[in-house]
Amino acid sequence: MEPKRFELPSGRAEEGFKDKKPLYTQAEAVAEANRCLYCSDAPCIKACPTAINIPEFIRKIGTSNIRGAARTILTANILGQSCAQACPVEVLCAGSCVYTGWGREAINIGRLQRFAVENTLKKTPELFQAKPATGKKIALVGSGPASIAAAGMLALEGHTCIIYERKAIPGGLNSLGIAPYKLKGPEALREMEWVFSLGRIELRTGVEVVEQAKGPGQVSASELIASHDAVFLGLGLGADSRLGVPGEDGEGVEGATLLIERIKAEPGFKLQGVKRAMIVGGGNTALDIAHELVLLGVEVDMVYRRSEKEMGGYAHELDSARVDGVRLVENRQPVEVVREGGKVVAVKLATTRDGKPVPGTEEVVPAELVVMAIGQERATGVAKAFPGVELDARGRVKVDAATHRTGHAKVWSGGDCVNGGKEVVNAVAEAKIAVRDIQRHLVGE
Ligand SMILES: Cc1cc2nc3c(=O)[nH]c(=O)nc-3n(C[C@H](O)[C@H](O)[C@H](O)COP(=O)(O)OP(=O)(O)OC[C@H]3O[C@@H](n4cnc5c(N)ncnc54)[C@H](O)[C@@H]3O)c2cc1C
Ligand code: SF4
Structure with missing residues (x-):
């Protein structure tokens, strides 16, 4: 087949x-x-x-x-x-x-x-040969790089892997988040299919793992535990965080990762009537969306509440975005999104001191689109449905660093949901550690 x-x-x-x-x-x-x-x-x-x-x-x-x-x-x-x-x-x-x-x-x-x-x-993709079937079954929650890497390595050991992904499009941020001038969605999907060709891997898209399943499209944590020999949680991060300023709710204000996903996956995506965009944030996601929008022909200001030196985003990415026309506005923060007839027309920016807006310093800067790139919430709530799995104070899944095993003897985890948001290569590295321990647990190697 x-x-x-x-x-x-x-x-x-x-x-x-x-x-x-x-x-x-x-x-x-x-x-x-x-x-x-x-x-x-x-x-x-x-x-x-x-x-x-x-x-x-x-x-x-x-x-x-x-x-x-x-x-x-x-x-x-x-x-x-x-x-x-x-x-x-x-x-x-x-x-x-x-x-x-x-x-x-x-x-x-x-x-x-x-x-x-x-x-x-x-x-010549036939590089590796999977070991004979072991009869062991592993569930992987999420289909981002952490789970895909873990599934590929486990399949080579002869285990059967079943990946549960809540979205219709698999691959996590690898197919829906990486800037298109680096890696396009279909390239990530072709790589994922090659991983699937290595052994017994089944992907179930449109299926969310939840605490208590209430219908089709959902599966309970307890069911996964009961019907698999091991579970790997590769949950990634959650929705884009919001700033909480007046005028923020409604059309014209977007979360960065959702907007990037639309650029990568939505047919006929167009920014109607958007000449100027304001990106809020100083990390790599802010730099990515700023760079992508400028390459789509939009004038882009990137507003950061501290100085350039304090930005979380990489200096080489800022240099590259600047070459293409992104402007960095340091030590400023939006205090209001200004709307006329419901449409975004400007942003009220205040000067900041120690990252906080200083009253009386506001200026109005025109923009038809505002993009919030100030971080992502956690998607780790479901992890607590696995008895013994704990979250730290920042909502990350707690694991033993040497094994990536959680507090539940049959549950491992890795990637952004554990490290709080790093790179694809970190997700793979953590999956490697978990797979080594799962292997020890399942076959004693
Ligand atoms: C905008 C952006 C750009 C980036 N650019 C780069 C880059 O250029 N280079 C780089 O190395 N890294 C980059 N990263 C980071 C990188 O994408 C992540 O570190 C990596 O994808 C983490 O992999 P993951 O598998 O942990 O999570 P994700 O890729 O987020 O995958 C998690 C998956 O789990 C699914 N899921 C979550 N909960 C459930 C549930 N309960 N049931 C079923 N499915 C569930 C989600 O839908 C998602 O598909 C970027 C990140 C962002 C946000
Ligand atoms: S081995 Fe590594 S560090 Fe040395 S020259 Fe080659 S790429 Fe550079």
Whole structure:
């Protein structure tokens, strides 16, 4: 039977975005690989949360062993395709490359990784063979990178994996959140299908795991525990947080992740009548949506309540967004969204001191769209329905760091719901730790 293909509708805004780091040609890849010094105590490996043997795969590219390079990458990181395109290499592997220390251009590790994995998965994807069936069944809640990576590794061990995803489109933020100039939805979905081809993995979309199921489309936590040998929680984060200022509710004020999801997945998405947008926030999500909107032809101000130095977003992402036209407005905060006839026409901004608005400093700045990128709420409430699973004071699922096992003997967890929101590569790294312990628990290895 042909594996199921997950399609996104055509006519999506993300289709118009060009790759910022396109696929290397063979000649470009070999030339770049030959710059690597194959350092013996390679700092780039230590900087990778999944510890990919970077000099080894680069050496293989240099000798045109592309399939071997892909095998090295995917053995350490089963989502090596999306990580090649989405990872902030500037602060991870490439940021620690010895060339960076000498003030020279680091090896383009992400682009080399993309070259090896993308070409191999397109042409000769049969890289790994799953072990014989063990008869063990594992439920994975959520279909983001944490669960997909865990399912792939568990399937290779011969276990049956059933993934429960509440949305119609699987993949979590990997298919619906990453900026389209890095990774487009269909690329994440093709990678996910390759993971599914590795073994016995079943995906149930449109099914939410809840405390107490009340009808079709829901399954209870207790049911999962009773009918599976292990459960992995890859819940991610929840809805976009709101600022709580007057005028915020209603059309014209959007949450950043929801708006990004529309850009990536909604056919015919258009910003009608929007010339100027104001993005509120200073993290990477704020930078991403600001950058995406400016590339869609909107004038963008990004308003941050503290100074540039204090921003949570990466400096390289800010530089890149600025090159395309994003303006950063520091030490300001919206205190009101101004509407006329219900429509957003402006934002009242106050100057801030220590991140708090100073009364009497307000100015009115025109904007037809306001995007809140000030963080996401937690989606971890359901975790408490598994007896023994606890949340910390910030709503994150508590795990043992060495095993990623929760307080319930059959429940493990990883990804954003545990770390509070990091990167795809961290979700994979945490899934690896959990899988090692699940394996120990199920077959004693
Ligand atoms: C806008 C944005 C841009 C980003 N850009 C990058 C980037 O460029 N590079 C990078 O490395 N990282 C990036 N990240 C971070 C990265 O996307 C996350 O770290 C990663 O996706 C976390 O994976 P996860 O599996 O933990 O969660 P998610 O990807 O959020 O997946 C969780 C899934 O669980 C489902 N779910 C939740 N609760 C239930 C339930 N009760 N029942 C059934 N299903 C449920 C959700 O619907 C979702 O599909 C970005 C994040 C955001 C918000
Ligand atoms: S640190 Fe740079 S030069 Fe050294 S092995 Fe890693 S990529 Fe190659």
